[in-house]
Amino acid sequence: MNFxxxxxxxxxxxxxxxxxxAGHARSPAVLRDLGCSxxxxxxxxxxxxxxxxxxxxxxxxxxAESLRINDxxxxxxxxxxxxxxxxxxxxxxxxxVAAGLDSMVVGETEILGQAKRAYADARxxxxxxxxxxxxxxxxxxxxxxxxxxxxxxxxxxxxxSVAVDLAEKIFGDLRxxxxxxxxxxxxxxxxxxxxxxxxxxxxRVSNRTPARAEELANELEGIAVPFATWLEQxxxxxxxxxxxxxxxxxxxxxxxxxxxxxxADRPLFIIDIAVPRDxxxxxxxxxxxxxxxxxxxxxxxxxxxxxxxxxxAAAEAIIDEHVADFQKHLGLSQSGTRPTKECPTRVSGExxxxxx
Amino acid sequence: MDRxxxxxxxxxxxxxxxRTVISFRARIFRRSRFVFLTIALxxxxxxxxxxxxxxxxxxxxxxxxxxxxxxxxxxxALIYLLIGTTYRLSLMGAFTxxxxxLLQLVALLLPIDTPRAFPIAPNPWLEFHASISxxxxxxxxLACVAGAMYLVQERQLKTHQLRSIFYHLPPLPNLFxxxxxLLWFGFILYSAGLISGFFVNEPLPWTKIALAIAIxxxxxxxxxxxxxxxxxxxxxxxxxxxxxxxxxxxxxSIEFVGHRA
Numbered sequence: 001m002n003f004x005x006x007x008x009x010x011x012x013x014x015x016x017x018x019x020x021x022a023g024h025a026r027s028p029a030v031l032r033d034l035g036c037s038x039x040x041x042x043x044x045x046x047x048x049x050x051x052x053x054x055x056x057x058x059x060x061x062x063x064a065e066s067l068r069i070n071d072x073x074x075x076x077x078x079x080x081x082x083x084x085x086x087x088x089x090x091x092x093x094x095x096x097v098a099a100g101l102d103s104m105v106v107g108e109t110e111i112l113g114q115a116k117r118a119y120a121d122a123r124x125x126x127x128x129x130x131x132x133x134x135x136x137x138x139x140x141x142x143x144x145x146x147x148x149x150x151x152x153x154x155x156x157x158x159x160x161s162v163a164v165d166l167a168e169k170i171f172g173d174l175r176x177x178x179x180x181x182x183x184x185x186x187x188x189x190x191x192x193x194x195x196x197x198x199x200x201x202x203x204r205v206s207n208r209t210p211a212r213a214e215e216l217a218n219e220l221e222g223i224a225v226p227f228a229t230w231l232e233q234x235x236x237x238x239x240x241x242x243x244x245x246x247x248x249x250x251x252x253x254x255x256x257x258x259x260x261x262x263x264a265d266r267p268l269f270i271i272d273i274a275v276p277r278d279x280x281x282x283x284x285x286x287x288x289x290x291x292x293x294x295x296x297x298x299x300x301x302x303x304x305x306x307x308x309x310x311x312x313a314a315a316e317a318i319i320d321e322h323v324a325d326f327q328k329h330l331g332l333s334q335s336g337t338r339p340t341k342e343c344p345t346r347v348s349g350e351x352x353x354x355x356x
Numbered sequence: 357m358d359r360x361x362x363x364x365x366x367x368x369x370x371x372x373x374x375r376t377v378i379s380f381r382a383r384i385f386r387r388s389r390f391v392f393l394t395i396a397l398x399x400x401x402x403x404x405x406x407x408x409x410x411x412x413x414x415x416x417x418x419x420x421x422x423x424x425x426x427x428x429x430x431x432x433a434l435i436y437l438l439i440g441t442t443y444r445l446s447l448m449g450a451f452t453x454x455x456x457x458l459l460q461l462v463a464l465l466l467p468i469d470t471p472r473a474f475p476i477a478p479n480p481w482l483e484f485h486a487s488i489s490x491x492x493x494x495x496x497x498l499a500c501v502a503g504a505m506y507l508v509q510e511r512q513l514k515t516h517q518l519r520s521i522f523y524h525l526p527p528l529p530n531l532f533x534x535x536x537x538l539l540w541f542g543f544i545l546y547s548a549g550l551i552s553g554f555f556v557n558e559p560l561p562w563t564k565i566a567l568a569i570a571i572x573x574x575x576x577x578x579x580x581x582x583x584x585x586x587x588x589x590x591x592x593x594x595x596x597x598x599x600x601x602x603x604x605x606x607x608x609s610i611e612f613v614g615h616r617a
Contacts, residue, residue: 154523165523169513172527264585267528284514287588296516303518 001037003131005090006063006082007049010104013081020078021067023048028127030066034058038129040122040136042097044114046104051094053131060084091135092323098143100152101315107152107308112143134330142322149318150311155304159187160194162297162304163271167195167239170269170290175199178237182206182230183244184216187273187294191241192220204237206230208244231255235262241271242278249280256283263288271297358412359464361405362426366460368398369433372453379450380521391449398456399433406430416483418490422469424607427487429459431494435541439498439534451501481555489549489568493607495542496575496600502535503596510590532589535596536582543575567606574599 008018028039031052038053048067052058064082085093093102098115100107119136122128128136147153156162164174171177177200181188184207192203203222206229207213213224225233234240234256244250251270260268267288272279277293284291372394406427409417417423436452463469509525512518525531550572553560578595581587587595 151520154520155518166513169509169522169525169527172529265588287590290513292516300516300518 001053001055001131002057002087003038003051003053003090003135004084004086005049005051005093006060006084007042007047007067008081008083009047009049009102011102012083017078017081018046018048020070020072021048021064021082022069023050023067024069027066028122028125031058031063032127034062034066038122038132039127040118040132042115042118044111047097047102049097051090051132051135053129088323088327091138091326092319094135094139095142095319095322096316098139099146099315099319100143101146101312101319105157106305106312107154107157109147109153112140115143116140135326138322138326138329142319145322146315146318150314152308152311152315154311155300155307157301157304157308158190158194159273159294159297159301160191162300163191163241163292164194164198166290166292167200167269168198170267171238173199176201177239178202178204179239179241180204180206180225180230180233180237181216181222182240182242182250182278183274184209184212185243185273188241188243188271189216189220191271191273192222195239196220200239204233206233231259234259234268237268238266239269239271241273243273244278246274246278247276250278251283252280253282253286256286256289260286260289273297358405358408359469361401361408362460362464365398365401365405366457366464368394368401369453369457369460372398372449373457376450376453391453395433395449395453395456396437398453399430399437402426402430402433415478416487418483418486420468420470422463422466424490425459425463425468427490428493428497428607429456429463431491432456432459432497434491435494435498435538439538451505452498455497455501479556479558481552482558485549485552485556488545488552492542492545492549493603495538495545496596496603499535499538499542499596500600502531502538503593506531506535506593507590507597510593528589532593535593536579539575539579539582539596543572543579546572546575571603571606574602 008021010018013021023041023043027041027050031039031050035056035058036052036054040051042049042051050063050067060079060082064079094115096102098112100109100111103111115136119128119132122132156165167174167177174195177195179192179195179200179202181192181204184205196203203217203220204225205213205217205220205222206225206227207216208227210224210226213227216222217224231251234251240251242250265288267290270279270283270289270291272291272293275294279291279293281291281293283289372391375390375394406417409423413419416427418427432452433456436449505525506528509522509528509531512522513528526534550568553565553568578592578599581595582592
């Protein structure tokens, strides 16, 4: 019996194709009917993949059909976006996916949780058998080892996650912290959401256009405050996210001095996303004030990206070891094919290619 | 024999330092069980050394500067082992080990292990006074370590230059809290040591008393500054480092003066 992976992801297909072939609850059952003895469906916003074991070869068109969620007929172009990997290459692919090496943001850890949930679902529905069990357990082990032995997951890689990491180092626990968003741009909303995900619950939004402030405040379950009072708010808040379209600095040392006097030694974290900047760089000189503009946040994110990129070779070496061990364990040949008695492989032209 | 125990203890702490340096260079600086275990083993060997020396002397082994430095290094390791896990500051070991190595290397390399010219009659008050004061120094040393960690972390946040260690150092409030608790702990012990000094019932040189009181006032002023919010946390951290450097040099002076007395 052979096992294979079939699917498409952000590398091979645009979002429209991923939406058309997103898979559905019935996909595993359809594949079982087609002859697969074990089936696992992994769907995330970036990938749709089937991991399956089958005695006979199943045509790619049939698998793709099982993933299609509408009645629109699939074209030959659609099939070109799919890849198929068999046996050892399938194992390598899953190990890389679980370790975050195949993700859009290299080293992201969410994919491991998604893979674990997909496996749990397959087990619960009786679609995962001994082969997928071994494959998945090995993938989770490989992913864990990549995370612990390399720095592939180290450092924040987006403006929002940089802001969260910095805030946690400045304040420790973020629960109960107060945040004021000045202006209501998309990046500040994302940053605010990232902070809210770590427990920040007191969210205030201030904008020259009150309706826009209300809109964002409602969306994030915060409160809108009048723009005229934003400076007064700085006496209470812990984090200020500024992204207005002002052409001059809104916050300068003379304005901040009396506010800092009232704050005692409570730190103030200022995230200035605006271009031109809303906050005078000199305020970073004050004790307890930590000012980051968009360039410094992006630079930290880029450094993390670079650090992760440097770790890829080490991570791939770990994956290689696990693939070799897995091959040995299952008795796969060096070329990665699995000798089988009951299933002389039915080669079907270009569909038999390991990756289309 | 007893010096060999001390050399082995120093090697253990040195191993912790080397491990930390290697981690720094490989940019995989993280909490390490190895560092904790080598410090724990070093502590056991230090304890064995002090025990052997104490039995030989028939008193607490703090009769010369060599023994005082070793006892201080032992106190630092003791307090680290007690508070390192409590405050989840295991990384403190990476900062503590170099300090202990430094103290023990000074003790081992300088010709300061000179026996007293005349035997001293056992005096429990004197032993309590000296030992509790040195343990207080150990707490001040750990406060200095926490202060140094705070300054490293704060500087990275201010300059936006985030090194690998940034992600492993505790948040600023945790470090500040550990620092102030260690200051209090050391101050209370030091006060007890100072008060017990008046019950020693032996003539003490006024310079020694003055220097000891100066250290007490210095740390008292830092704590006062902290609670009246006269100083920002960064300044408190700086003062913790400076005050320990001053206290360590005064300890030398106190010993020097004590021997000449």
